[in-house]
Amino acid sequence: MKRRTLFSIIVVTLVAGCLTLFYGAHSTWTDTQSAHAVQAATKQVDTLFKDSSHQLPAAQLSQEKIDAAKTSLQAARRKITEPEQANQIASAQADLDAAEQMLTVKNAIAQKPIKPSQLKTLTIESQQALAKLAKQKPTFVQIYQKQVARLSDQEAAVNKVASLFSDADFQDPKPGLSRSQVQAALAALKHIDNPQLADQMMPAIATAQQAAADDTSSAEASVSSPTAPSSASSGPQSSTTTSQSTSSASTTSSEFNQSQQESSSSSSSSFAGASSSQG
Structure with a gap:
């Protein structure tokens, strides 16, 4: 009985030791x-x-x-x-x-985007990325923020061109465009760091310039049109006035001549009467 008990204790101890060794090794391995x-x-x-x-x-x-x-x-x-x-x-x-x-x-x-929609997407994404990196990676932000700003400049230039049109395809210029508005958009395009995008926008600038020129010509024509009839109407009035003045002058001259003739007749009669009385 004692031997069995001792044997059981030994077995349990060995098993426990093996398990401890196994779990220890497993833990170390893990x-x-x-x-x-x-x-x-x-x-x-x-x-x-x-x-x-x-x-x-x-x-x-x-x-x-x-x-x-x-x-x-x-x-x-x-x-x-x-x-x-x-x-x-x-x-x-x-x-x-x-x-x-x-x-x-x-x-x-x-990238060198040539589509306004693509440019807008890139600008927004890069600005958001810089904002997220501002605290964690300030060195990166300091180096790259100027380059991201160039993207913003490109978007601003395209927006200036877009402001000249009523449609997204830059085919329908807004009414009442001024040459200064078109020149401002052109100046913005000349300063962007994307020649391909600037070249792509030039046909739109040409369309806007033509529309501004047409609007200016129409405005000048509408301003000058009311004065033309006035000048034309003043012609007959002036002619009438001149005729009236001429007629008046002629009447005055006739009256003056008639007065001169009556005066001469009166003088002749007086002279004849005086001669008769002397005779």
């Missing part, structure tokens, strides 16, 4: 695997950046590399065993998100 996964994921995120401070993107940053880093982080997240590892993954995830925003900005400024 921790090792988790540490390796976290380390691999964070290193892959490091490759997305140019420097150790993660302030600037790698020269060859691409969406494929970002997607690969996402996959590594997801795998490492499932193997986390310690709070410290969770913190490392969270920090790596924040850097990964920042790298994706950086790629958005780089892609936007690298």
Whole structure:
């Protein structure tokens, strides 16, 4: 009986020891695997950046590399065993998100959009990306904000051209266009850093210029039209006045001549009477 009890105790002790050894080894192996996964994921995120401070993107940053880093982080997240590892993954995830925003900005400024709708989309996306990076990656924002501003300038120039038209296709100029409005839009186009877009907008500028010239000619014609009849009507009035003046002058001259004749007749009669009395 004692032997059986002793044997049972020995067996239980051995089993417990084996289980302890097994779980200990498994835990160690799990921790090792988790540490390796976290380390691999964070290193892959490091490759997305140019420097150790993660302030600037790698020269060859691409969406494929970002997607690969996402996959590594997801795998490492499932193997986390310690709070410290969770913190490392969270920090790596924040850097990964920042790298994706950086790629958005780089892609936007690298393009030379020729469609107004495409330009508007790129401008909005790049501005939003910079806003998200402002606190986390100030160095990147400082370097790239001027290039994003150029996109904004291009959009503003296109908007100036669009303001000259009633339709989105730049075919129907608004009525009452002035030459100064067209010149302002043209000046904005000349200052953008996208010659292809500027060239594409030139036919619209030509259409607007022609419309402004036509409107100016119509306005000048409408201003001069009321004065023409006035001049024409003043002609007959002037002629009538001249005729009246001439007639009056003729009448006055006739009266003057008649008066002169009557005076001469009176003088002759008086002279004849005087001669008769002397005789």
